Amino acid sequence: MHSFEAVSDIIHTNVQAIYDLVRSNFGAVEAGILLGSGVIFYVLARRGRRSSTRLKGPSSGNLFFGVIPQLMKAPDSGDIYEAWASQYGSVFSVPGILGSRRIVLTDMKTVAHFAARETYGYVQNPRAKHFLEKFIGRGLFWAEGDSHKRQRRALNPAFTNAAIKNLTPIFFDSAYKAKAAWDAILESGPPDGAVIEVQLWMNHISLDTIGLAGFSHDFGTLGGKTSAIGEAFDSIATKSSFFDTATFMLSFIIPIFGRIPTARRLLLKEMTKTMRSLGDKFLASSGESVSTDKSVIGLLVKSASAEKISHEEVSAQINVLLLAGYETTSVSLTWALIELSRNPAIQTKLREELLQLGRDPTWEDLNNHGSFLDAFTCEILRVHPPLPEILRMAAEDDILPLAEPIETADGKLVDTVFVRKGTMVTLPIQCINRSEVFWGADGRVFNPDRWLDETNGVDKQRAQEIQGYRHLLTFSDGARICLGKVFAVTEFKAVISVLLRNFTFELPNGPETPIGRHRNFLPRPKVEGEAGYDVPLKIRHYVAPE
CATH class of the missing domain: 4.10.860 (DNA Excision Repair, Uvrb; Chain A)
Structure with missing residues (x-):
């Protein structure tokens, strides 16, 4: 100052x-x-x-929403951000809601600085934080600073490698339940296979898995049961209009918009009631078997006292786990089946590796970073991160360092950027994960071999500037790097290993079938022209060649 x-x-x-x-x-x-x-x-x-450094950036003719409609309508917001970074510099600004501007970071030195200061120096917008508190409670998503550190310490025992290894049989069990259901569909269908809407089944796998591994509760959706929480997620995804979305976004700037009883708001209210009711039920059952419960919530209950975690905070973690464990894994698994259908050669190569094991992969197999399964998993995480970007607010004045100088809107060459308190900052995960600057000329191409072959054109040195998990920002970085990243990756690999050894996948209208985006809590893939977020694939039993 x-x-x-x-x-x-x-x-x-x-x-x-x-x-x-x-x-x-x-x-x-x-x-x-x-x-x-x-x-x-x-x-x-x-x-x-002093105001924030005046940065170059695109203009917008939309007074109310800035560039948000442009980003939402685009098939890929990452491509737009990368084009802007190329035109305006590695740190630039874009128009936001009601004439505001936010800073976008694609410089790795700047990103590392941002990640190191998150939860203290960069925090949730007050309205966003209020929404999170009302929706899921004062859990890990809501917490910042010392509260975030304390809650994260309490959750750590549930996400060690040893704890996740104990949960791995649940991942395989969910995959085999889906296999059994698909076997029944194929046996009663035509001999050349059946068209199955796979995103719904990935939802079932994710929900049942997080139920058992997270709370020792079987939702039973893979067995045909209906689930109130599953129906709530689906309702949010399919029943929100443009008016719902517009008022929801405006509520983060003008609080009165948050009081309008839109269909989305009413659905969110009902969803909150459902999650809290489930939370009370799970906590009660965990308390009864606290000495033997190996689920995430069971281990959290054990460590809550030592870390001074309140009952309210423990309950909020259940909502965090439901949102993070259900939505993100389902999206990633659906993208995996789409990419396998788009790329028959990759599908064959991965299946052959898995069949050579002659059994389900062991914990060591699942954590083998030299396997094609691992390469495929990393490429899904790189190209299709479930969360495309992160938005935070500067809690105090800050100076961002730059790896390379940029030219400001005033024509000055600078190697730091001043950020005034209250400025909104965006970390465009999808853009950086696929940037040609870091991943080479084929950065936007889905190519698992890049993780195995160091001579395929990737500038390894540039990619290694990215500090996140496996040089990706998919799980964020710094203090807020995803605590459940190993859980998610292990579940993903276990499910794919079972499905791919037993079935073949293809898009009914061919590999070039257009894939669009459907807006939900997270953007979901969908086959263009299909209702909602449907992804119908032609599935057959795999028969080994003689």
């Missing part, structure tokens, strides 16, 4: 003490004059306070 501003803030925070001091030595009139001068000094200082 500049000295001028420092003096003004001292006056502001100590106004009564200064008044009393002057009055005791001079008088009320003199004190009033001096105090009035101080107030004017403070106002002028605040008005003259």
Whole structure:
């Protein structure tokens, strides 16, 4: 802070003490004059306070939503961000809601600085934080600073390699339940296979798995049962209109919009009730078997006392696990089946590796970073991150370092960017994960071999500048790097290994079938022209060649 501003803030925070001091030595009139001068000094200082560095960036003709409609309508927001980075520099600004602007980071030195200061220096927008508190409670998604650190420590025992290894049989069990259901469909269908809408089944696998591994509860959706929480997720995905989406976004800037009883708002309210009801049920059952429960919530209950985690915070973690464990894994598994259908050669190569094992992969197999299964998994995470971007607010003034200088909107060459408190900052995960700057000329191409062959054109040195999991930002980085990343990757590999050894997959209208996006909590893939977020695939039993 500049000295001028420092003096003004001292006056502001100590106004009564200064008044009393002057009055005791001079008088009320003199004190009033001096105090009035101080107030004017403070106002002028605040008005003259340094603004964020003026950065280059695109303009927008949309006064209300800035570039948000452009990003939402695009088949791929990552491509748009990369084009802007190429045109305006590695750190640039874009128009936001109601004339605001936000800063976009694609410089790796800047991203590392941002990640290191998250939860303290970069936080949720107050309205976003309020929404999270109302929707899922004061859990890990909501928490920041010391609260976030404390809650994360309490959850750590549930996400060690040993704990996840104990849960791995649940992952395989869910996959085999899906296999049994598909076997029944194929046996009663035509001899050349059946068209199955796979995204619904990936939802079932994800929900049943997080139920058993997370809470020792069987939702039973793979066996044909209906689930209130599954229906709630589906309703949010299929029943939200443009008006719902617009008022929802505006509510983060103008709180009154959050009071409009739209269909989306009412659905979210019902979903909150459903999740909290389930949370109370899970906590009750975990408390009864706290000594033997190996689920995530069971282990959390055991560590809650030592880390001073309240009942409210433990309950909120259930909602966090439901959202993170259900939605993200389902999206990734669906993208995996789409890419296998688009790329028959990759499908064959991966199946051959899995069949050579002659059994289900062991824990060591699942964690073999030299396998094609691992390469395929990393490429899905790279090209199709479930969360395409992260938005945070600067909690205090900050100076962002740059790996390479950029030219500002004023034409100056700078190697740092000043960010004023309250400025919104975006980390475009999808853009960086697929950027040609870091991943080479084929950065947008789905190519698992890049993880095995160091001579295929990838600039390894540039890719290694990315500090996240396996040089990806899919699980974020820094203090908020996803605690359940090993859980998610292990479940993904276990499910794919079972399905691919037993079935073949293809898009009914061929590998070039257009794949679009459906907006939900997270963007979901969908076959263009299909209802909702349907992804119908032609599935057959795999028969080994003689």
